[in-house]
Amino acid sequence: MQHTHKYLQIHPGDNVLVALQDLPKGTLIELNNHTFPLTDPVAGKHKFSIQPLNPGDNIYMYGVLVGKADTAIQQGAAITTKNIHHAAEEYSLGQRRLQWEQPDVTKWKDKTFMGFHRANGSVGTGNYWIVIPLVFCENRNVEVLKEALVDKLGYSKTKAFQADVEALVKLYQGGSAEADILNAPMEELFTEQAAQRVFPNVDGIKFLNHDMGCGGTRLDANSLCGLLAGYITHPNVAGATILSLGCQHAQASILKQEIMKRDPGFSKPLVVLEQQKEGTEQQLLKKAIKQTFAGLMQANKITRQPAPLSRLCIGLECGGSDGFSGISANPAVGYVSDILVALGGSVILSEFPELCGVEQELSDRCVDESTAMRFMELMRVYNARAEADGSGFYANPSPGNIRDGLITDAIKSAGAAKKGGTSPVTAVLDYPEMVTKPGLNLLCTPGNDVESTTAEVGSGANIVLFTTGLGTPTGNPIAPVIKLSTNTKTFSKMPDIMDINCGTIIEGTETIPQMADRIMNYIIEVASGHVQPKAVLLGQDDFIPWRRGVSL
Template sequence: MILPELTPLAALRLNQDDDVAVCVRALEAGETVLDSIVANETIPAGHKVALRDMAPGTPVRKYGQVIGATTAAVRTGDWVHVHNLGMGEVTMRVGAHDANPATVTAPVNRTFEGYLRADGRIGTRNYLAVVTSVNCSAMVARRIAREVESRLGDGFPNIDGVVAVTHGSGCAMESSGEAMDVLRRTLAGYAQHPNVAGVLMLGLGCETNQLSGLTEAEGLASGDTLSAMTIQGEGGTSATIAAGIERLMAMAEAANSLTRTPQPLSGLVVGLQCGGSDGYSGVTANPALGHAVDLLVAQGGTAILSETPEIYGAEHLLTRRAADASVTERLMGRIGWWERHVAATGGSMDNNPSAGNKAGGLTTILEKSLGAVAKAGSSPLNAVYGYAEPVTAPGLVFMDTPGYDPVSATGQIAGGANLICFTTGRGSVFGAKPAPSLKLATNTAMYRRMADDMDLDCGEILSAGVSIPEMGERILDLMIRTASGAPSRSEALGFGEDEIQPWRIGAIM
């Protein structure tokens, strides 16, 4: 995507080939914009105004890419949205491979203050955790976590807290197969996360997802930093809470002895998310985050793009910079899986834009995807991972996840993300323990309205004329400060446990 120099105009044409422009503010009927376009009706901020007459069935371009086709006749100056724009015919595309994808020159080597773990990975936080095998142990896990936190008090300043990793699965499912593999991989990812210094694995005892099977399948060994027990084995709720508190407090001294030290940016693994997107997402926060990603990758860091249904229609922008043919094949294979999965359940890929997305100006999944992919910057795509698979490749990578933010971020964190960057236009409130989550606002009006929840106003690209590269630098600076211990807004508000949502695949029996 090529963005023009941004101006204080009422509407913005993003590419010379576009058939629509984005309204920087609400337009009044009869108002002239872009020198010669007269609005035929009131058009909300963030929505699209037609730049030419279009007959029914005409492809419509934004960002220089097709975002759908007209479903009714459109006149120059009309409001273009769900009443006259639909998906049209969609064919997955593989972009011509770019042998020399754009890269950003590495800046002066920078560091952050992080926790170096024994396996060489680097944490941005230092938590204790209770990881549950099944929903039936969730309440006990939360009770243990809260009681241990209260006992730690101010006497353990290097421990950020105790996170209860709970979920709604673990039983009434097949004992083997994809669904169980994904659940176990996710839970193991949290248990071994670089932001976790000690973990208690907690089960009920009679669930399908037996703790013994989970630990054996994922290579989790009991020791000084990992303990496992069941409620039934301990003799009930009260006995389990007492034993769990004792075991975690035994880990607390060692966890508190760990201190932050200067670490290279190659130790940052950043999950990229967008939620509550609007018509500004692909114009401000997402491309600015993409520039920050390029800066991070240039220093050896890792960025994880995800939400497979939300790259639908924009996949060619990723495959053309794939590191090799196997990366392209794996990415296209996952998109094909989603097409078949949605068709089998009687749905449509275009069901993805939410009510909030549409109220904010997004009409089709193609339009949403083109804006979402901007988060990935311009770096080569080095690898494609399954949900919650350990991410080991540096640079820009892709993880197959649903578009639902909590499920997607859960997979990224299980894969090793130690920081989340989350762009939002409508105002998503989201946390992601044990990884800090940064909320990047796409527009200044929402940022001011929800300043308590937002970490950065990327809307200043439009409201104050800040350039995308400058905003990208601000995002990278914010990443470094947060990774070094500065609390994110969601951390200060206590978000982060309820948003842990492993992907539930398959039948619930």
């Protein structure tokens, strides 16, 4: 990796460089004892060619094919959506490549975190009660439970901007003009309510509303039951209240089968109520409140106890990615992944549309041929479904991705895959399967941030590392989501949603191993409940189950 503070060659086989800052036309580029000027201005995070290219020539980044030239491209010219298009290598079953350079984990081997130990041997980083509708028809009843329980049990936050609205009402009623309204001062965002929690060992009651359960395909209903079972059996969950209507596709019996599939000795308190059996909504809700309260009394008896780092299962996610994602935050997270795998922990790499172009490397890293075949088959079927709907993996980059340097899906994918580190792939899972093996797990999900994060947690992630270059305000109801900024500018501009700045890697003031150490220490603090990431503080409880149709 050839690096200056102005530009970077990621891999010696690459024929494009990444601008680390805005470079004006005429900037002299020095590479391998050769010098050439930029023929275009190149914005930071974007790429430029190190050699003349003809139409049809290959574009390489991270040592892999990421595009093909559409037009003649001069040496030193900017690479854009107007002169290249997405391309990726074909892939096939190759040789196993399971050798990897394990990081030195001596300093972490005896470290512990303070977690909630469950009967099945898993360890949670939180202790939540969850309330779930089996079908969207029950969403309103779930909202009634939320109104009844949250405030009185001490889990609400002070209402955001309520005082501001009251002040604006007074100004309006006092005859103030629009200019006075627009210039009125505003208060800070909400903070935790001062009220004492009735159950101090229960971190919260979370309400997982959704718009599924009936009216879609049976596959979607079954997948929903599997996902919800993943949340109910999750190590961060102490118990659950389930509201069913009764006639929907997603039956309580299917949910219970999925629970037993994931945890045959399941013993958590579980309240399952069916409205069509209970009668009136008042009867249903009274019973739900009483039984939930009794379950919370049980959940409150569990306290944090030391646990080895091998009990961590980390979800790896990126959203609002930019041209620095693949060279700062993602490789730093990849180094953390390797540390956790070396310690006997589990990590989950998902977002299959964002693995397009690196299939060969990942399939070769699978521990055996059957695992590699499953990965390749899932990738092919997913892409074929997307193309049948007129939107293959090539359509994955968002307008924000493109604006900030990720102009083809393969460029985005090659950087996104860095989150998975270098260890062997121990398992390939299809949504919503559960992680059962330590090591690097590949989970088939869309690239959609919330759908993918929802799926990773449903598969067992008890913490999620979420890298972002543009800034993405998302979280999860039961698993802390740690936000890592790929650049200092975004970290400084959006401090309310960012936890860690990886822009120091771009600036050359911190190495990837140094950053990984900082991330590891932060993970331990969060897992122990000593620190709450911004997503938790802001109550970003995003939950979107994936419909198995096309979502990139």
